[in-house]
Amino acid sequence: MSTPRPRPPVRRALRRLPLNAAAALTVVVCLFPVYWMVTTAFKPSTDIQSYDPRLVPGAWTLEHFRKAVGADGFALFWRNSLLVTLSAVLLALLVALGAAYAVARMRWRGRRQFMLAVFVAQMAPWESLIIPIYIISRDTGMLDRLPTLTLIYFMITLPFTVVVLRGFIAGIPPELEEAAQVDGCTRAGAFRRVAFPLLAPGLMATSLFGFITAWNEFTYANFLIIKQQDSRTLPVWLSSFQSTFGTDWGATMAAATLFALPALVIFLALQRHVTAGLASGGVKG
């Protein structure tokens, strides 16, 4: 205690205090809405409609979740969303993998122009295309059908997927594949055995983005699925929740929680790949 310099560690801690306080503030601001959604979903209705909201629920109930799950079509809309999302993501991955390989590994006339088109497509004004897409779908008998949504989500996610996968493929030294080819693999075989396993993080990151985009999509699901209630997806279901239930905020928050859950879980589980994917592919263009 009587040593001449007990100060540096203290001073350092003091200096770090504002930084850590800022970090704590960031975390609170980030998480509070999510926390409030989840805890509201677990609170009894009397606690929700209270003029004195409590930060920690005094009592817990599953009533709202029962109500949300028991609501009309919950299982069906869940299935629709999952079906549309997964098929759109798979389709985009498949198509993008081919295109990204062609761009990253082969030299051909029109390569730059193709990438330019992909970049332009990435910025497509999707909200502006609702009316023509509505008309085209109607004229081809595709209105009110899930495959229409699948195709649109595929197109929305495709450019991003191509760009990021191109980045990943370009990051794998071609010598690895060449070596495998010398050892007797075909070009495709070399790609499948050597490059593909190395691509796993890239594929995960891109499919995650595709998943979030498609799982989230509201506008087209809302305006293209009109008569066929059975083809609705979860975002539309969620947005209609308030009118269905009036002011039942407990059930609404339970529904929002159930809707957000898959995205949250997958995102958290793969978050390292997400940041890696961003660093190596997406942001470098």
Next chain:
Amino acid sequence: MSTVRERSVPPGAAGRGTLWPYLLIAPAVLGMLYLLLYPLARAVLISFQDFRLRQLILGDADFVGLRNYRTLLGDPEFWEVVRRTFVFMAVGVVAIMVLSTLVALMTERLGRAARTVVLSSLVLVWAVPVVAATTVFQWLFHSEFGIVNETLTGLGFESYEGYPWFAHGGAAFGIVVVLIVWQSVPFAAITLYSALVTVPAELYESARMDGAGAARVFRSVTFPLIRPIFMLVLSLEVIWTFKAFVQIWVMTRGGPGEATTILPVYAVQTALAGQRYDLGSAASMLTVLLMSGVLVLYFRQLFRQEGEQP
């Protein structure tokens, strides 16, 4: 599978002169042509036609030249929407860029554990689906049972007792901006953070030895190095904020009155509620034109980066 193939000598020039690259990009090109370019062409067409409910059903639209554009451009209400869109974008994007830069700088300086916590919570926010987040914000700002009003009242701002946020134009506008910022900061902050990590530490040390303060180090060392990625994030955020639709549509439908009606909302309202598909398309096309000003910046940036790569 492991049998030796005679023909499998690697082709010298990768893919030159073969059809393979074209076959590989064919599905993507076809998709872009049919699902993107074709609808876009139809949208342009409709914007030059007299296209209302009747034409939607019967399909006998007449061309009216630039009439729809003249109608829009001569309408003071449209210009009000344009002005509002730019205010919305400017406020939102400045807040997003400032906050995410600060968060990124902070994250870089944190210890390992704290950094993981901050990054995880950012990722979590990022993953909250837009419609879910919008619903939650409606609940947070609920006039009677909302935690925001409760907190404000508790802090002594008695006037917020039962304050109806969504009934006042300015307040509703503010909430939409807060929601957009809350949702956008994670992507921007994480991207900027991953750019910051690549800045070599020696540069900081030498700058500090030269006696530069924190602000000076940021201005002269950090920022120039992360500039490409900063510009990229900036352009993306401008585009995304410009196109914000779902949050507003679900939360306020552009109301109260017109307080939160920005261009995409205006276009959909005109087309679907007013059944003026022609005016709606024209408004969309004008939105695209306004945005392409931003896109020019984006491409400049992109090509500069491409040029740097060998």
